[in-house]
Amino acid sequence: MSLQTNGTPDSIRSAVSDEVVIALNQVNKWYGEFHALKDIDLSVHKGERIVICGPSGSGKSTLIRCLNRLEEHQRGDIVVNGVTLDTNLKNIDAIRSDVGMVFQSFNLFPHLTVLENCTLAPIWVKSKSKREAEEYAMELLTRVKIPEQVDKYPGQLSGGQQQRVAIARALVTRPLLILADEPTGALDTRTSLELMVLFQDLNRQGMTVVVVTHESDIARFAARLLRFRDGHLVEDLQQAPVDAAKLLAAEALPA
């Protein structure tokens, strides 16, 4: 069964398979007394491209942070990539090395250069050689348009540049699933568009992409849209996504 809507142009139709990467069943999460996620049911197939939107404080970040267990949920089941998230630490380590995460606040490592930030996980978690890790990191950093900044420290970059490093850092391990929390928050319109092209490319190669955003501009590039309000999942809808690459090409012409 394909989840793709009929109106999707072929060029950006992602290879959605039957395999379920994320399955949530009646998930509830409390911060102390505060009920942050309420009875969330969700299933995401491998290769889907999803946008989560909703007002500030509605639980978007909380949800994706539960997916790699940076937060612990109290009731319900979360299964990621076939592994049930519970107190078993081994399971969690297995998940984390296959899930890339872009934080809302970037969380770059200030004591490492941009390149070192990006090669840390491939070298130490994926046991890649330094050369191999640096090659792929450079490729991604070039894709996000900051190859000339690689020897700087994060503190020496502008907000948008830091955000692009954070995105490259999440992608260097070639994760199966990427969770991006407001990845365009500090980017200008054009750079956001270029980032969407990158996400659509990666998605076409089989990566599952989950993006949190509240910009409707960004939301239209996804094939599926989830809307949150007050900790509820209130809307789950398929839509015909816009092809970011075409839009970029069209925009580039007049300039």
Added chain:
Amino acid sequence: MTDAPTTSDGLLVFKPKPSLPPPPATTGVIGWMRFNLFDGIYSSVTTVIGVLLIGYIAMGFYEWAFVRAVWEASSRNECRLSPTEFGTCWAGVDFWFTRFIYGRYPDAEVWRIDLAALIFILWMAPLWLPRVTAKVVVGLSAVMVFPFLAGYLFLGGERNWFMEIMVALSLTWFLGTMLHVAVCLLLNQGLGRLTVRLSGFSSRDDRFHKYPVIVLALIAYFAVYFLIADWQMVEVVPNQWGGLFLTLVISGIGIASALPTGIVLALGRRSQMPVVRVLCVAFIELFRSVPLITILFMATTMFPLFLPKGLVFNNLASVIVAVCLFSAAYMAETVRGGLQAISKGQYEAAEAMGLSYWQSMGLIVMPQALKLMIPNIVGSFIGLFKDTTLVSIIGLYDLLGMINAISQDPQWIGLHHEPLFTAAVLYFIGCLAMSKYSQHLERKLGAGDRR
């Protein structure tokens, strides 16, 4: 408005400006003085009073230290009867100076201490040479490996099997480091890289590059091991150690051990495992709430009671153990403070990447925390260096102990001020060096990420 570029219809045209160098600083010495020292009536009066006060103190000191100085005398009485009357008796300090430095270490063997000091300086010096690679290994080995060689140089006598192994290791490591530094300076590449190239392994996969290095290290080790097998020196028992040398031994070991044990204790205190946490908290709180002098007394008087009969633990060893435990407890709290300054986001980013606990500690958290902690760490090192003077109370002749000893020497009886001043200068130099080094380190490590 004369030559602003405009089009024919009068609109302003954008013309990019080239980047210019920043303007030079304008104030000179006079300007600086006027601005900082004589900026209004109060400021001028304060400056004048301050200068007068400094001048008065400096004059008094000059009079005491230089005008009345007596350099040639064979006893304190001679100094007193000197032409200037109540002469300042530097002759006594001069006469005892080697004793201040080496304590009662036999004169004929003093070269061993000098040699160890020279080796240590040579071992640390590469840290300041920009072309030397693998500085972390060099620095760490100077702290972790060097003590075995130094220990044998100081103590002499017969080596047991453990010391046999460690002294050879230490010496090999030192020679290897020196060779590495020479190679770095001459050929601009590390010893490891050179070995790989000369052995013809560079064409192979990266994974095999370690083998020629390991083989070379083993050959060197066994060569040194058999060469020094028959080498032995006269034994100098710790009771003869003293002076600045003893001060440096005690505080050096305390300083070197404080940081690693402090880190372990601090991590233990934040651990999820209740038993580990309780043990660490108990240890830290116990040692922090008892004065060092009490711990030292207990170490020398009560500690031997717990040891099995026959096992004699000399005073110095007990004192060193006590100082290490004490400084570890303090360091643990310093480290914990530094760990708290690291934001939760950093831990989360490391976790989310899939780094293990020890990886995220070693690669992400500790490097950042240690950098923040440098001033506090060096502060406790300086404190420890000065606190070792307490060992003179329990009968060890450290620098202060030797200073007291001179005033009991029949020839120099009652000579206090000059030796104390000398000790103050020596301590000042030691503390200033540590303080300056920490500032240098802070500047170097903080270069990239200021914002």
